[in-house]
Amino acid sequence: MKIIKVIAPATIANIVCGFDVLGLAVNIPNDEIIIKITNIPGIKIKKIFGAKLSKNKKKNVISIALQALLNKYKKANIGFDIEIYKKIKPGSGIGSSAASAAGIVVGANYLLGNPFNKIELIKFAMEGERLAGGVPHADNVAPAIIGGITLIRSYKPLDIISLRSPDNIWISILHPEIEIKTSDARKILKHKILMNEAIKQWGNLGALIAGLYKEDYSIISRSLEDVIIEPIRAILIPAFNELKINCKSIGALGGGISGSGPSVFMLSNGKKKAELVTNVMKKIYSKLELKYKIYTSSINKTGIVYYELI
């Protein structure tokens, strides 16, 4: 029976002014999942490396997302043996659960002969996200599956639009190893916001998308402003303002909190600039008594990939 290796990218959701709608996939870090299709019914998580995650079917996003797919597939005598190699740390805010949920459904779909389209796969993966964050959101699984920068226009019906990703955008990611629960990060947000601030936010989001299509880095930079969520959530992240000010002062286009944190990301025009920005992040965090991980990556334009093992 076939065995494949799936490579599922980290993703950044809530891109500054694009709260709850904009996400992008990066090339580094990524998870690997080895999937073997068998004729013994059942989902078996054989090994999990790199993270302490439950192998219990009801507590693992991989089992839940895959079960959602199998419920629609409706054929018996099919089973999956799974090994998970987590390199995207759970709770990092860069789509760790999304990489698992999206990775497994894309891989299983291939092993079953591609019965489902991408929108269906996103819906299955969203069931995994429901376990992880309480809300079945799509802003990480969509870019993980489609690649590039994606916009979720609507959930009912699910309507996902793939945006242009300029080649020169590079991303610096800092993951402070502190815990912020997605559900807690949601709780501190306001249910009502000022109309004036909402208008600013959608003006910036509109400009950011125009900037991506025009490949105008000045417009992109000017629009990377979040007047609604960041002012509330920034306090959760040590040295957030220092990071932002210093990264921008050496030429980062802008950035903010990845997902609901604690990771922080910055966009830059070109690899060299991004490496400088990553170094600034490193310098600031090495002064704090906190563990952290740090990455520099281009945008992942292909999304999840997989290949057959011998």
Place this chain on the structure above:
Amino acid sequence: MKIIKVIAPATIANIVCGFDVLGLAVNIPNDEIIIKITNIPGIKIKKIFGAKLSKNKKKNVISIALQALLNKYKKANIGFDIEIYKKIKPGSGIGSSAASAAGIVVGANYLLGNPFNKIELIKFAMEGERLAGGVPHADNVAPAIIGGITLIRSYKPLDIISLRSPDNIWISILHPEIEIKTSDARKILKHKILMNEAIKQWGNLGALIAGLYKEDYSIISRSLEDVIIEPIRAILIPAFNELKINCKSIGALGGGISGSGPSVFMLSNGKKKAELVTNVMKKIYSKLELKYKIYTSSINKTGIVYYELI
């Protein structure tokens, strides 16, 4: 001394999900302004055709916008004789005051040898808008001056982005001859809105802009949804829902209230479809005991134009 004729287009602001940020210029209707530069200091509005507007310097948007320009120009011994031919009815919600304010400053700038750039001209014209609507907004004067579809990312600093206008977008405009004051239409809006609704709105705006760049009429159509302002303001416009439902049912992409009303506009893919939509508007309004005007136009991509009269 030189005489020019200026042709200033009507504009549609508050394009559905783009409240306060998106505007576009149309080719029909438009105003004409004849401007003669003289060496006798002073702004003289000689004639106003087509509308009952004050010739009093402090009560006419043309004088106010032109005075704002002259205050920056700071040279004496210059005067202007002006004739205004209004074809865009004041209070129609399709940028009548903006056409006047923008038309005069673009024309005067030419007659003075183009000392000011477009952003400066927009700022002068905004002073005229302050008189008309109480707020110096730019969402009509910007597309009137720049042409096409414009996005106002920010007011401080004034940051206007010209968006792609697909060639096939045509606009049907219905102007019911009732009075809605901009200031009143503003008063009924809420100061605070639900975060969930704001997210829907910016998801739609982002998708609309992506749709314009992709020239994807299906995306454009799906994103033409306003969950915040239209539900409140629609009651101000007779038969609004009937108009919208019927226009969409025969294939309009979508539409809404132009500016703060009372005009209603619909976008269509192609001239023929737009003419059908205009006819549906006509049919519905001819049953009501209300005067109305109706137009079918392509997008005006050049903005204000002018030429010298012999």
